[in-house]
Amino acid sequence: MNAVRTQTGRAAPRAPRPGAALAALAAAQFTVMLATSIVNVALPQIRSGAGLSDGGTTWVVNAYGLAFGALLLAGGRLADLLGRRRVLIAGLALFAAASTAAGLAASSGVLITARAVQGLGAAAIAPASLALAMELFPSGPGRGRALGVWGAVSGAGGAAGVLLGGAVTQAWGWPWIFHSVALGSVPVLAAAVLLVPVGPGIWSAERPTGRSGGQSGGRSGGLSGRFDLLGTATVTLALTCLVWGLTTVRGAGWTDARVAGALGAAAVLLAAFAVIEARSPDALVPPRLLRAGRVAPGNLLMALLGSVWIALFFFLPLYQQQVLGSGPLATGAGQLPFAAANMLGAGLAPALSRRAGARAAVTAALLTEAAGLLWLSRLSADGSYAADVLGPSVLVGLGLGAAFVQITAFAVEGVRPQDAGLAGGLVNTTRQVGGAIGLAALTTLAGSVTARASHSVPAAEALTTGYRTAFAVSAAVLAATAVLALLLTRRAGAPSGTTTPTTEHLSHTG
Template sequence: MNLGRTKDQAPPAPRPGTALAALAAAQFTVMLATSIVNVALPQIRAGVGLSDGGTTWVVNAYGLAFGALLLTGGRAGDLFGRRRVLTVGLALFAAASVAAGSAASPGVLIAARAVQGLGAAAIAPAALALTMDVFPPGPGRGRALGVWGAVSGAGGAGGVLLGGVLTQAWGWPWIFHSVALGAVLVLVAVVKLVPRAVGRGSGRFDLLGTVTVTLALTCLVWALTSARGTGWTDARVLGGLLGAVTLLAVFVLIERRRPHALMPPRLFTTGRVAAGNLLMALLGSVWIALFFFLPLYQQQVLGMDPLATGAGQLPLALANMLGAAAAPRVSQRIGVTATLTAALLTEAAGLLWLSRMSADGSYLVDVLGPSVLVGFGLSAAFVQLTALAVDGVPQHDAGLAGGLVNTTRQVGGAIGLAALATLAGSVTAHAATHQSHVAALTAGYRAAFAVSAAVLAATALLALPLTRAARRAPGAVPPHTATDPAPPGPARAADRSPAT
């Protein structure tokens, strides 16, 4: 008896679980590259001969290209095939990572980081849209987004850990070479495990709208990242902000008149996309800052080396994964509004605890406990907001919706980090006149974490009306995918959401 497959039979379709593993690994790689350089910046500066400004742009070049091109990457996936755009993005990402690890001059390193960001802008929205393709609305999608949230948060914390380990063991080039190897492995997994998606969307690529919004986002992110070093009143920063506002206004006018708009109005007809993106921008404003300030406190105040600093992020990463895994189950019981509010307040409590850190403190007293709270709340909130921002979106716009929610998180993060870094620097400069250097640094970090906690508390209050209004908005998803608890009665079981 021939148990093999005949030549006319198609190969077995990949299982959703294995496809999710490959797609989640792609998202993890993107998030890893965002934070893996933070611990190694002093070594990178010495190894390549970077100036103070050049060191900043090792981080900024990646974030600038990533944030400015996410919408373009998402729309390209919708029109030209998400799996194809994902594989091209991974290949570009891997090649740029090799170039960054081999760089011998500041210009080559910064350019390679920008190309890394370009690849990431293709990877993130395409991978999220493919996840939505593989998992239709229902319990499966909720669990998939839980995994997505876990790896997104774990990528940020894991980057700090891996960066510390590799820098101390083999030197800073290996933080980029390891990312390149990971991207190649993910590329192979995507090709083998992710089924070919539904196909290309209809319509044409909106080149004029794409160029306009990309330039606008470039001006905005550049101005915000530059403000951290030069201040908000610098003429270049003000010029960049003015250019961003002007170009965004032009973009809105262009999109209102184009039949194949990059940002079609139909994307916002469910009433959930706008709410999800606004809240995600606020969450992002403290997310990136967390992974910027916490390692600095561990190294500059507590005196931890890169390896110990990275290892100190493990509890946060584990809490992140637990929070993301629990979020879909909790939201089925109490609804998305209550789950999101509780998650935001949990993270706010952790950040408020961090704002009590001391100059003569310790990791166990000042970092461990709040890190667990922050990690748990951060991932649970991320899962709920991602689901909200893509829920009810037509399949042919899924890539754009994924690009939009990633853009708002990235741009929100740039705004938040610029503002919080300016605040921390001002507080440190003032405190340095009458305190030691370490005490002054601690005062700046405490101020940044205190404001972050206040922002998240305000976001939790804002989430109450926004998520409820989104659920009731005209064109919202049908009751069988809603996530808030239904009124008592026979329809309760049908109205209870399994989606998130």
């Protein structure tokens, strides 16, 4: 690489290459989503190979989700303060090391700890990479296309995790699902180092100033001020209690004392967090962030979408394996049509928004996904993949891809450049927490329906009855979300002095 010399003799920074940089950032997001779902199909093999109990097996999934969901806000704010590229690279390095440790784990404790550290790395990667993508495309149709790529890789990463997990487990055994993630993280890390440049302009978040409330001279406006340690500790502990309580519900039930204690502690800590933030001059979640553009309604819609999204990846593979009798590889391959439809929906989202308006587009996308889930609520215990899964999964994928892109656009609309990392952390947090709440509620509901049905019908039919109920309720949630999207996303304004992103330029406001 040839550098241009400035008058001071220093090498001038490379001119940003938006396409290459976006590819590196999207690959980082894909890696995070891949790790979220790659263990799902391999859990029976992990349980027997690592000598885990049923509860310990659950924590192979929960440890990652708990650390990821609880630390996203902190990761986003640290990215704003310390430099987004720097935090992204550190997160990728930690993620790769933890993935290697999980594959080499000789005990259940090491495996679960490594998964938690993976989640810590992911909590740095996800908000930093989204904030960098926002800097790369500050406004206009380019940002719409960038978010289309973002939506495509997010959905495809989840589906690819199921496919890769099944294929690798069947071919080489469960440790290689973690080794494959580690090996895949290395080129992503190299791409981030080489293709995401440092320099003035949109990359100046790498050089925060020292004055509170100030802004660096570059376009991205590196955040200054102090880190809100008390607020961060409070909300992280609150989210930890909340996510732990909700994930424990699946095994212990809502009346368990540990669950009630964790959820009660989460409520108290969240209330304390609200008080702390109202009084802090350097609040972790400043009120201006929630007042900007359509950030608040966007995050509410993302929480509702996440509650259904994560549950889908939980129930559909179970139906394929426990009812249809598919193996790990066939179950993973069955996710390919969904992944293709998801990528198509995400790619079409900007054009749909320009033609129909953002509100109409997101409403139509949510109703499309709801229709697919309603179709899944007609699953048969003696059905087949082609008859019962293929068609509705394509419909769900189309709707999910388009909805994710537009809701993400709402959630970052009008955000000040110096808050971009926090905005990325917030929208990822609401998706994770919404997913934890939705999955806990839907698994409890499906389990109770299955238990009642098992007294009068065969086991496969009882399981299918529970899955049908979960999908029917998910469809109703998305239909209600579509109505909320119409009611809550009317306002398109942004505060003075902010960068107004996607929806103002990406689409009509409806």
